[in-house]
Each structure stands twice: as C-alpha cells, then as structure tokens.
Amino acid sequence: MTGTVTGGLLTPRAARLAAELEAWGRRTVTLDELWTLYARADPASATRASRRTDLAAAVAALTAAGVLTPSKATDRTAAPPLPVRLTLPPPAASVSASQLARQVPWRPELAWAASSRLTVGQVGLLQAVNAWLRDRGRGTDVVPTRERSLELFGYEKTLDAILGTTLFGAGRLSLDLLRTFRAHPPLPVRTISDGHVLLVVENADTFDTLRRVLSSTAGHAVGQIAWGAGGAFEASVLSIAELTTVCDIAYFGDLDADGLRIPASAARTAAEERLPAVRPAHGLYRLLLSHGVPQSGQPSVDTKAVGPLVAWLGTEVAAPAEALLTAGMRIPQEALTGTVLDTDRTWLWDLA
Incomplete structure (x- = not known):
C-alpha cells in the first residue's frame, strides 16, 4: 500500500x-x-x-x-x-x-x-x-483488543487509545461490534495462609520482603500476597475475580503521584466490576510515613489535583501525603525493609 x-x-x-x-x-x-x-x-x-x-x-x-x-x-x-x-x-x-x-x-x-x-x-x-x-x-471470532486493533489499524495500541x-x-x-474484549493481565499471587485478605504490593522488592515476613509471622489474616507490578495493577485487578477466597483487598505502594493514582484507578475498576473494595493497607502507610525519608526532585502536585489523589488513602494518612506531594516530595515503599517490619509490628493492625 x-x-x-x-x-x-x-x-x-x-x-x-x-x-x-x-x-x-x-x-x-x-x-x-x-x-x-x-x-x-x-x-x-x-x-x-x-x-x-x-x-x-x-x-x-x-x-x-x-x-x-x-x-x-x-x-x-x-x-x-x-x-x-x-x-x-x-x-x-x-x-x-x-x-x-x-x-x-x-x-x-x-x-x-x-x-x-x-x-x-x-x-x-x-x-x-x-x-x-x-x-x-x-465472522464469529472473538479476540483480545490488541489483536483486533492490529488487524483493523495495523497498530496494536490504536484501540486502547480510542476506547x-x-x-x-x-x-x-x-x-x-468489533468482536473483541479487553484481556486483563494476570496478577502474580503467592499463598501465605488460609486468610481472607489479599495484600497487593506495588514493587517487586517490597513484595518479596513482605512475603517473607508474613510467611514467618502468625496472627494475621493475609492469605495471599500479590505483586501489582506498578501500573499493571490498574488492569490486573480484574484477575481478582478468579480468587474466590478473597473478600478484602489491601494495597500498599509508593507515596507519590503514580503510587496513589494506580490503586485509586484500580479501586474504581473493582467497584465497577463488583469486586471487593481496594483499600489502603493503613498500617503499612503509617509506618512508611514514620520511617521513610522523603525524597525531593518530584514535580509539585497542584493543590487542585492532589485532593483526588490522596482521597483514596482516607483521612488518617491523606493530610501528610498531601503535604508530601504538594512539596514535590515522595517516599518509596522500599524504605520498609525486613528489619523495620520485624522491629515495629504496628503495621499488622489492619491486616489481622
């Protein structure tokens, strides 16, 4: 052509x-x-x-x-x-x-x-x-959106852009009409116990640390822990429908703009699909605020935009998170090392 x-x-x-x-x-x-x-x-x-x-x-x-x-x-x-x-x-x-x-x-x-x-x-x-x-x-074929997009437009991401x-x-x-559907990526999950809580963790290293700590800790209700893989969780949250024993989803990510946008978006998707609510792991966020050292160099989040970002956190953590973002600061979740998690067990209070 x-x-x-x-x-x-x-x-x-x-x-x-x-x-x-x-x-x-x-x-x-x-x-x-x-x-x-x-x-x-x-x-x-x-x-x-x-x-x-x-x-x-x-x-x-x-x-x-x-x-x-x-x-x-x-x-x-x-x-x-x-x-x-x-x-x-x-x-x-x-x-x-x-x-x-x-x-x-x-x-x-x-x-x-x-x-x-x-x-x-x-x-x-x-x-x-x-x-x-x-x-x-x-025809009768039904294929994922990116396959249909490539067939229709010669580029697999065009349908994503115009949906x-x-x-x-x-x-x-x-x-x-286009005989297509949005395939959701799998959510990597590891079983910890027979508990009813699914803990989703944004980054791979903190996922591994929490998996090891929870595996050796008794008295919590975390049955499974999942790696959210950053922004992938906005789509992979749909995979939770396949985890029939889960009735409580707690999320823990970085305290920065993307780290809050991701779970807020996933929470909206979960609500639309009538999945259990995606809530903050309050204890982990409180511990992150008390032990993490804020990093500078981030774009300052406008006061009008910061409200919707921190609203998902709830009143307890929203105010300090808002101050962090408007000052152009962030706290990565990797600040919660295994030593910190073992020393201060208050983070388990809302996962029990």
Missing part, C-alpha cells in the same frame, strides 16, 4: 498519522517530532525503504484534508523533501472531515458517522472499521 488517498479517502496509514497529530498537545510539530509520531502511527515503516516517501505522501494528503499546514522551509538531506515544521489547526471538527465522511459508503452499523462531528483522523479510523465490517463483519473517545458509546462503536 504505497498510496495515501484512495478514491478521495485516506488510507489507514494516513488516517493513523492524522489521529496521532490530532492528539498532539501543541499546535506545532517539528520534523523530529513528526518522525516519532509516524513511528507510532506506522510501526512497520521502520524497516521499509519507502519510509520517507510514504511519510511525504501522508503529509501531502493530510495537508489537502486540512489536518495540517506544512512549513515552506524543507529538509532536503534526502529525497523527497519534508517540511521542517507542521502547524496544526485548533482542535475542532473540520469542514474537510465532514466532507470526507459524506464520501464514504458507510455500513449500516456506522451510518451515524456521516452526520457526526468527527475529525479527519477519526473518519480515517472509521474507514478501517467500515472495510472490516464489509469483509469480516459476519475512551466519542467514537465509542451507545449507537456507535462497541467491543461487541
């Missing part, structure tokens, strides 16, 4: 680049930044001899579609020349997108696209879905 426009419509490659540009956070894009966006939009291009020619064709097509305005200055270190800078229009549905949408012979399932406010990139992505529905719409957009919703795209 060397062309970029077919019958007046964007090819999937150009559509993916349009979507990347429309999600760009600034109005200008340098040539180096354009190459980065193109690598995301068309990963297979990395080893293709026509890579520069394909990008030049995509830029020309998107210029014609109103997605961008190329600079007059060009880079001529190789052929064909490429603009050294692109200027993007304000984020809004464009007239050219509406015109493009009206040219497409939409399948009945996508008829809404002809009269919807869409961007050029969205129209292009829907074209790929339209072709798939035409050719494969009556939360207006392309999905009642009467629009759905996972059922």
Whole structure:
C-alpha cells in the first residue's frame, strides 16, 4: 500500500498519522517530532525503504484534508523533501472531515458517522472499521483488543487509545461490534495462609520482603500476597475475580503521584466490576510515613489535583501525603525493609 488517498479517502496509514497529530498537545510539530509520531502511527515503516516517501505522501494528503499546514522551509538531506515544521489547526471538527465522511459508503452499523462531528483522523479510523465490517463483519471470532486493533489499524495500541473517545458509546462503536474484549493481565499471587485478605504490593522488592515476613509471622489474616507490578495493577485487578477466597483487598505502594493514582484507578475498576473494595493497607502507610525519608526532585502536585489523589488513602494518612506531594516530595515503599517490619509490628493492625 504505497498510496495515501484512495478514491478521495485516506488510507489507514494516513488516517493513523492524522489521529496521532490530532492528539498532539501543541499546535506545532517539528520534523523530529513528526518522525516519532509516524513511528507510532506506522510501526512497520521502520524497516521499509519507502519510509520517507510514504511519510511525504501522508503529509501531502493530510495537508489537502486540512489536518495540517506544512512549513515552506524543507529538509532536503534526502529525497523527497519534508517540511521542517507542521502547524496544526485548533482542535475542532473540520469542514474537510465532514466532507470526507459524506464520501464514504458507510455500513449500516456506522451510518451515524456521516452526520457526526468527527475529525479527519477519526473518519480515517472509521474507514478501517467500515472495510472490516464489509469483509469480516459476519465472522464469529472473538479476540483480545490488541489483536483486533492490529488487524483493523495495523497498530496494536490504536484501540486502547480510542476506547475512551466519542467514537465509542451507545449507537456507535462497541467491543461487541468489533468482536473483541479487553484481556486483563494476570496478577502474580503467592499463598501465605488460609486468610481472607489479599495484600497487593506495588514493587517487586517490597513484595518479596513482605512475603517473607508474613510467611514467618502468625496472627494475621493475609492469605495471599500479590505483586501489582506498578501500573499493571490498574488492569490486573480484574484477575481478582478468579480468587474466590478473597473478600478484602489491601494495597500498599509508593507515596507519590503514580503510587496513589494506580490503586485509586484500580479501586474504581473493582467497584465497577463488583469486586471487593481496594483499600489502603493503613498500617503499612503509617509506618512508611514514620520511617521513610522523603525524597525531593518530584514535580509539585497542584493543590487542585492532589485532593483526588490522596482521597483514596482516607483521612488518617491523606493530610501528610498531601503535604508530601504538594512539596514535590515522595517516599518509596522500599524504605520498609525486613528489619523495620520485624522491629515495629504496628503495621499488622489492619491486616489481622
């Protein structure tokens, strides 16, 4: 597929680049930044001899579609020349997108696209879905989202990026329509006892330390301990549905922005899926605050943004955590070594 426009419509490659540009956070894009966006939009291009020619064709097509305005200055270190800078229009549905949408012979399932406010990139992505529905719409296969995304768009992460957009919703795209589902990663779990508490730990070293300490400690209710693997827990929390003996989920992570965002997000997912609530391991957080040495060098969290981050911790720990984050500080959970955990056993109070 060397062309970029077919019958007046964007090819999937150009559509993916349009979507990347429309999600760009600034109005200008340098040539180096354009190459980065193109690598995301068309990963297979990395080893293709026509890579520069394909990008030049995509830029020309998107210029014609109103997605961008190329600079007059060009880079001529190789052929064909490429603009050294692109200027993007304000984020809004464009007239050219509406015109493009009206040219497409939409399948009945996508008829809404002809009269919807869409961007050029969205129209292009829907074209790929339209072709798939035409050719494969009556199939019976159901596959994970990244497999379907690669089939539809040539890039396995495109569906992840658009699931939360207006392309999905009642009467629009759905996972059922695309015969796909969001596969959740497994949650690494080790059994400690027959207790009812699942303790999830953000980082691998602290997971190992707590596993060893709990294995040699009596009088607690932790039946299983899991490694959250950082941000992976936002998705792997769904695996807890398979742990039928768990009725209490306690989480312990770093005291920093990501360390609080992860369990808060997982808690929302657990609530939506009617899993046991993901709560803070209060004793461990209290011990971390009393024994950990705050580290500087973190971006200061805005006072408006810090409230939702620390709310998950509850009133007991929220105030000191808020002061930590707004000061641009953090405390890594690795401060709780085996020696600390053995010396001060107060952290077990809410795990009993």
